[in-house]
Amino acid sequence: MNAPRLALIGTGGHGRTHVEKGLRLHEEGRVQLVAVADPVPPAADALPAGVARFTDGAELIAAGGFDVVVICTPINTHFDFASAALEAGADVMLEKPTTATLDEFERLLAIAERTGGLVQVGFQSLGSEALDIIRARVAEGDIGEVVRYSATGAWVRNEAYYARSAWAGRRTLDGRVVADGALTNPLAHATATALALAGATRLEDVKSLELDLWRANDIEADDTSVAVFDLEGDVRLTTAVTLAASLQKDPYVEVVGTNGALRLWYTKDDIELLDANGFVLETQHTGRRDLIENLLAAREGAEALFSPLAGTGAFMRLVEGVMQAPAPRLVAEGSARVVDDEAGHHLVIDGVEEELERALRLESTFVELDSPFTRVR
Structure with missing residues (x-):
């Protein structure tokens, strides 16, 4: 062959x-x-x-x-x-x-x-046709001038998730950096996709990064966090995520403009156009190309890579930032509760979904918002 x-x-x-x-x-x-x-x-x-x-x-x-x-x-x-x-x-x-x-x-x-x-x-998600569609609609002025970028996910992860391997929920293992955590692994696609939409994928495209790392679970890594990026072009990206939600919800990224927003539900390749009040005006489902097939095509010179190594530099700023930051803090006593349901045995931070939305809207960390679970004595 x-x-x-x-x-x-x-x-x-x-x-x-x-x-x-x-x-x-x-x-x-x-x-x-x-x-x-x-x-x-x-x-x-x-x-x-x-x-x-x-x-x-x-x-x-x-x-x-x-x-x-x-x-x-x-x-x-x-x-x-x-x-x-x-x-x-x-x-x-x-x-x-x-x-x-x-x-x-x-x-x-x-x-x-x-x-x-x-x-x-x-x-x-970088193989999704939605990215080029959203970039084109932003360039055409469908949402006015870009104000900010957002990325979020509210997922449920149970005890079995953290027990599945020795490195799960760890920052280091046997003296080596592992860098597991909500921002850097399970919900990493949120930030990576938003950075791609912002055209800020290289190391030098991130001017500064502010982190706010928390955990409800008995782990080393973060399970509930905010990252605020200052990007080239004087725009910001706010990522707010949790693995301690009450219900599993589809994650999304959003380009917010002066006249509305374009939202990508990146696990489903669905685009929504929202007006300035947040009402959905139209929806569009798109296709996605497989990354291995794209790599094979790139080997033949027929296509450019969708997710090239150099294009993950900005995301690696996040990984490095998380590992250089102090270890995630345990949420305030009484702010998380144990739940046993169809998702298994897991922890829920009360009201965390609302705090994620506030963090995105105000481009702020949980501490800056005085979120209830940050009020540690």
Whole structure:
């Protein structure tokens, strides 16, 4: 086969989606799936004949024989696997967040530039057709002059979520930065998508960053936080997120103008046009391109990457900021309650959804708003 030889590192959890894509692309003749690696790799009879199976990604890379590597592993391993794959001459699809530290990001960027390898970072929402549509409508003046950008998500995460792996809910593990947390991992797409809409994706596009990190759960990382970015062009982006909501809600990003707003429900690729009072005037559903397919097209020179390594620099400012900030503070006593429902055993911060909306509207942190759960004695 002349198709690119594909290897997958990390096939459990979210990695299962990459296995499904890899098998589909193999069956279509667009790639040749040649190797997989995971502590518990897929059974041989679940893979095409001849696919090599490894229990460690380093062993797979050392064995060679691939052109494209998909990496879906714990955050603290991203740099090691991605840099080794690039040095081996491969192009890389790397799950988000890009790396655990800004230093690792800059080193990986230098390696990619030296080797000429392509690196696509797994912010799936950046493959949405909605981004170009919203950019065009903003340029056409549909919402007037841009006032601000917003990103938010209110999710429910139970005890099992934090118990699923050793690194879940951790800032560090075994002396290495993990950088898990609401802002940097589960709801990372919110900020990354808003930065892309703002055209502020490079390291230098972030002028300053203010963080307000909180936790209701017994974890190291944040589960309820605000990030306020000052961006080039004198605009701001406010991200307000929680994993301690009362109900799971779809996350969205928004471009707010003087005459209205354009809102993207980025997990569904749905766009809403809102008037100045927040009433929905029209809706539009759009399509989305797969990031691995886009990487394959980029290898042929047919397309530009949707989520290139260098284009995650602004997001890496957030990751670095979170890790340089003091550890998240525990919410005020009595402000969170335990709930047992269909979502499992989880904590809810009372009124947090309203505080998220206030933070976005006023471009402020929870502390600046004197949110009830910040009133720690």
